[in-house]
Amino acid sequence: MPMIEIKDVSKAYGAFQVLRHCTTSVDKGEVVVVCGPSGSGKSTLIKTVNGLEPFQTGNIIVDGVSLADKATDLPKLRARVGMVFQNFELFPHLSIVDNLCLAQQKVLGRDRPAAEAKAHALLARVGLPEQADKFPGQLSGGQQQRVAIARALAMDPIAMLFDEPTSALDPEMVSEVLDVMVALAKEGMTMMVVTHEMGFARKVADRVIFMDKGEIVEDAKKADFFGNTRNPRAQAFLSKILQH
Amino acid sequence: MEDRKRRGHPMKYNWNWGVFWEASPEGTGTYGELLIAGLGWTIVTALCAWILALAIGTTVGVMRTLPSKWANILAACWVELFRNIPILVQLFVWFYVVPELLPKAWGTAIKQMPNAAFVTAVVGLGFATSARVAEQVRAGIQSLPAGQAMAASALGLTLPQAYRHVLLPRAFRVVLPPLTSEFLNLIKNTSVGLTIGLLELTARARSMQEYSAQVFEAFTAATLLYLLLNVVVVSAVRALERRVAIPGQVGT
Ligand SMILES: Nc1ncnc2c1ncn2[C@@H]1O[C@H](COP(=O)(O)OP(=O)(O)O)[C@@H](O)[C@H]1O
Numbered sequence: 001m002p003m004i005e006i007k008d009v010s011k012a013y014g015a016f017q018v019l020r021h022c023t024t025s026v027d028k029g030e031v032v033v034v035c036g037p038s039g040s041g042k043s044t045l046i047k048t049v050n051g052l053e054p055f056q057t058g059n060i061i062v063d064g065v066s067l068a069d070k071a072t073d074l075p076k077l078r079a080r081v082g083m084v085f086q087n088f089e090l091f092p093h094l095s096i097v098d099n100l101c102l103a104q105q106k107v108l109g110r111d112r113p114a115a116e117a118k119a120h121a122l123l124a125r126v127g128l129p130e131q132a133d134k135f136p137g138q139l140s141g142g143q144q145q146r147v148a149i150a151r152a153l154a155m156d157p158i159a160m161l162f163d164e165p166t167s168a169l170d171p172e173m174v175s176e177v178l179d180v181m182v183a184l185a186k187e188g189m190t191m192m193v194v195t196h197e198m199g200f201a202r203k204v205a206d207r208v209i210f211m212d213k214g215e216i217v218e219d220a221k222k223a224d225f226f227g228n229t230r231n232p233r234a235q236a237f238l239s240k241i242l243q244h
Numbered sequence: 245m246e247d248r249k250r251r252g253h254p255m256k257y258n259w260n261w262g263v264f265w266e267a268s269p270e271g272t273g274t275y276g277e278l279l280i281a282g283l284g285w286t287i288v289t290a291l292c293a294w295i296l297a298l299a300i301g302t303t304v305g306v307m308r309t310l311p312s313k314w315a316n317i318l319a320a321c322w323v324e325l326f327r328n329i330p331i332l333v334q335l336f337v338w339f340y341v342v343p344e345l346l347p348k349a350w351g352t353a354i355k356q357m358p359n360a361a362f363v364t365a366v367v368g369l370g371f372a373t374s375a376r377v378a379e380q381v382r383a384g385i386q387s388l389p390a391g392q393a394m395a396a397s398a399l400g401l402t403l404p405q406a407y408r409h410v411l412l413p414r415a416f417r418v419v420l421p422p423l424t425s426e427f428l429n430l431i432k433n434t435s436v437g438l439t440i441g442l443l444e445l446t447a448r449a450r451s452m453q454e455y456s457a458q459v460f461e462a463f464t465a466a467t468l469l470y471l472l473l474n475v476v477v478v479s480a481v482r483a484l485e486r487r488v489a490i491p492g493q494v495g496t
């Protein structure tokens with residue numbers, strides 16, 4: 001049974017169709033990269049997976065939990081699926097350690113010492129052991145994004161979703177964030193990653209999904225995708241971003 | 245016009261700054277003590293009304309930002325109702341009309357309360373100010389990037405938890421300056437309490453003027469006390485602002 005199963009999901013804003021019959025799945029321990037032109041629905045698709053974006057038809061099943069089911073406890077599901085945003089979205093009024101402890105304490109009910117121990121361990125793991133008492137505004141973009149990854153990991157997620165985690169970063173900070181993500185992938189984390197970093201995809205992805213105009217146009221094993229993608233739209237997109 | 249000219253003529257006016265140490269005919273102490281007691285009621289009324297306004301205003305302001313359509317409509321009605329009726333009319337309605345609309349026994353009980361004017365002023369000013377607080381709180385929440393609420397949800401926080409731990413702490417920092425002006429306005433508005441018999445600072449200055457005829461001294465003192473109150477509030481907020489300032493952030 002796949003960890004994440006997306007079955008024929010469609011979504012529209014009025015007459016505008018954002019997602020068209022999207023179907024795919026992510027197995028446990030699998031790393032799936034989602035790419036495609038801007039406005040193609042990548043963010044919308046990844047946010048439907050933890051219920052941040054509602055959808056109108058189809059279904060998504062995460063670790064056996066159906067999102068189309070009205071009775072599903074969404075906060076409980078979201079607590080088990082980590083999400084990292086393009087703009088980090090750390091809570092600026094809380095110190096780094098409090099950013100990592102808030103949901104551990106309020107959602108998982110961990111006590112403060114346990115939450116702090118976890119926070120310090122994860123900060124060390126993302127290479128920021130000294131920053132616990134600083135505030136988000138005092139860190140660089142790359143450091144903030146690594147804290148955001150640690151914050152998501154503090155919930156012991158069953159899967160991690162990334163929505164363009166490096167596209168708001170200065171170029172020199174991209175690799176420090178990608179390194180953390182590569183390490184995570186190698187440890188066997190189930191990951192769905194919206195990114196245009198094809199180097200990352202080549203290194204750790206199992207599959208690559210290409211989206212265009214709300215549709216999953218190509219869903220292929222990494223070797224097939226980079227080897228000889230059959231889809232002309234995917235080919236055009238690839239040749240464009242690989243030039244840079 | 246003639247009358248005012250004659251009364252206000254400088255040659256006829258006897259300045260007497262010592263009047264504050266003279267006994268007032270009400271027999272409760274000196275005129276100075278009378279004014280200080282008035283200042284006390286002004287402060288107590290403003291603080292109680294402010295607590296009420298913050299509690300209701302925060303609730304209503306949050307309701308205006310909730311995904312529920314009914315919460316929105318209800319909150320919008322509250323704001324429009326209490327924001328658009330003159331404060332004096334609201335006070336008269338609470339004081340003269342509401343007790344008549346209640347069951348007879350309740351109405352009588354209210355009218356016979358020893359501090360009916362105080363309670364009415366607190367409720368009237370508190371409700372009226374709550375509409376203004378609600379608008380500030382709403383604006384503060386809406387000024388935050390949408391990603392903050394999303395990040396809170398993504399961590400599994402429920403909507404109330406997201407408001408309590410993420411949205412409101414940030415929104416209140418943003419709207420601290422406009423909330424301060426609302427509080428300063430509220431202090432000034434307590435003076436309408438004199439129309440229903442609240443013995444606050446303006447009422448005390450007026451009665452001092454009537455008994456002692458020292459109109460300039462009475463209102464100079466009242467003016468200075470209001471200014472002093474203003475300075476105290478502004479410095480207290482400055483201190484609060486420094487305490488809640490977020491390290492690494494300019495402004496908010
Ligand atoms: N709330 C919304 N209302 C209307 N259209 C929206 C809304 N959110 C996103 N869209 C549109 O949906 C499309 C897909 O958006 P998005 O999923 O963010 O694309 P991507 O992440 O691939 O750039 C875009 O054309 C965007 O303008």
Ligand SMILES: [Mg+2]
Pocket residue numbers: 042043044164
């Ligand atoms: Mg996007």
